[in-house]
Amino acid sequence: MAKVAFIGLGVMGFPMAGHLKVRGGHDVTVYNRTSAKAERWAAEFGGRAAATPAEAAKGQEFVFACVGNDDDLRSVTTGKDGAFETIASGAVFIDNTTASAEVARELYAAASAKGARFIDAPVSGGQAGAENGVLTVMCGGDAEAFDRARPIIEAYARMVGLMGPAGAGQLTKMINQICIAGLVQGLAEGIHFGKKAGLDIERVIDVISKGAAGSWQMENRHKTMNAGKYDFGFAVDWMRKDLDIVLAEARRNGAKLPVTALVDQFYAEVQALGGNRWDTSSLLARLEK
Numbered sequence: 268m269a270k271v272a273f274i275g276l277g278v279m280g281f282p283m284a285g286h287l288k289v290r291g292g293h294d295v296t297v298y299n300r301t302s303a304k305a306e307r308w309a310a311e312f313g314g315r316a317a318a319t320p321a322e323a324a325k326g327q328e329f330v331f332a333c334v335g336n337d338d339d340l341r342s343v344t345t346g347k348d349g350a351f352e353t354i355a356s357g358a359v360f361i362d363n364t365t366a367s368a369e370v371a372r373e374l375y376a377a378a379s380a381k382g383a384r385f386i387d388a389p390v391s392g393g394q395a396g397a398e399n400g401v402l403t404v405m406c407g408g409d410a411e412a413f414d415r416a417r418p419i420i421e422a423y424a425r426m427v428g429l430m431g432p433a434g435a436g437q438l439t440k441m442i443n444q445i446c447i448a449g450l451v452q453g454l455a456e457g458i459h460f461g462k463k464a465g466l467d468i469e470r471v472i473d474v475i476s477k478g479a480a481g482s483w484q485m486e487n488r489h490k491t492m493n494a495g496k497y498d499f500g501f502a503v504d505w506m507r508k509d510l511d512i513v514l515a516e517a518r519r520n521g522a523k524l525p526v527t528a529l530v531d532q533f534y535a536e537v538q539a540l541g542g543n544r545w546d547t548s549s550l551l552a553r554l555e556k
């Protein structure tokens with residue numbers, strides 16, 4: 268049993284912190300900006316709710332965070348009453364936020380200055396993956412800190428990998444999002460074309476999903492896309508935040524991402540249709556408008 272804090276009890280963080288308590292059997296203290304959520308978590312899982320990230324992090328062996336973006340992450344770490352005010356020397360800070368590689372390196376340096384370790388550890392698998400404790404976790408940081416954190420992270424994960432030094436976890440998550448962007452657009456175009464051609468989409472997918480065109484998105488999203496339902500998981504606003512991070516990194520490293528850049532603009536059009544909170548498969552709605 269380890270002494271653990273979890274900062275950020277959103278759609279992802281709430282169940283992830285729950286797995287640390289129930290499945291991992293750890294001593295968990297939580298912090299959430301909107302305190303009602305932290306109190307609800309403490310009532311449900313029996314842990315302690317702290318008033319600030321600094322209070323939550325004090326005396327812990329492992330401190331987790333899962334907040335929105337780079338600035339949110341800075342606010343709960345190096346900001347006023349942030350976790351880095353109190354983090355213990357030797358503690359490991361594990362960040363599950365999808366953020367930039369730049370902020371990961373910056374916070375790795377800030378944690379090191381306190382004698383602590385920072386691991387960027389963005390996740391893939393969505394709300395269902397968090398609730399079922401089967402996330403994929405892509406880590407960047409030191410091997411020694413990773414080896415200590417890995418068994419703790421495994422409480423909410425099916426796959427945990429160390430990808431390289433600080434920032435490598437975020438870079439891997441960027442590749443994940445690049446691969447998804449073009450794929451979902453292809454799936455949307457296929458379904459759109461099938462409908463125009465007068466084919467039975469269920470029948471089409473039943474057959475082609477067993478061949479070379481098959482994908483997780485096809486298996487898990489075709490039914491809801493065909494029904495025009497877009498409230499299943501990862502929101503367009505989050506995807507645009509992620510693609511913004513990806514395209515900024517590509518400008519730095521010189522990678523050419525023409526399809527990713529185009530799909531990002533398509534998501535901007537989905538937002539203009541009112542789809543900010545629709546899930547990422549709503550690229551089909553744009554074709555059918």
Ligand SMILES: NC(=O)c1ccc[n+]([C@@H]2O[C@H](COP(=O)([O-])OP(=O)(O)OC[C@H]3O[C@@H](n4cnc5c(N)ncnc54)[C@H](OP(=O)(O)O)[C@@H]3O)[C@@H](O)[C@H]2O)c1
Nearest residue numbers: 275276277278279280300301334335339364365393394501
């Ligand atoms: N949802 C998914 O399917 C999914 C999948 C993979 C990765 N992710 C990534 O995981 C992260 C969290 O996603 P989510 O869906 O859990 O988001 P969410 O439900 O909106 O939760 C965000 C959490 O961050 C807290 N927060 C935001 N800004 C803050 C600040 N400045 N100071 C303190 N706390 C702050 C929020 O507190 P309040 O409760 O006070 O608002 C909330 O607890 C994001 O980086 C997202 O891209 C999400």
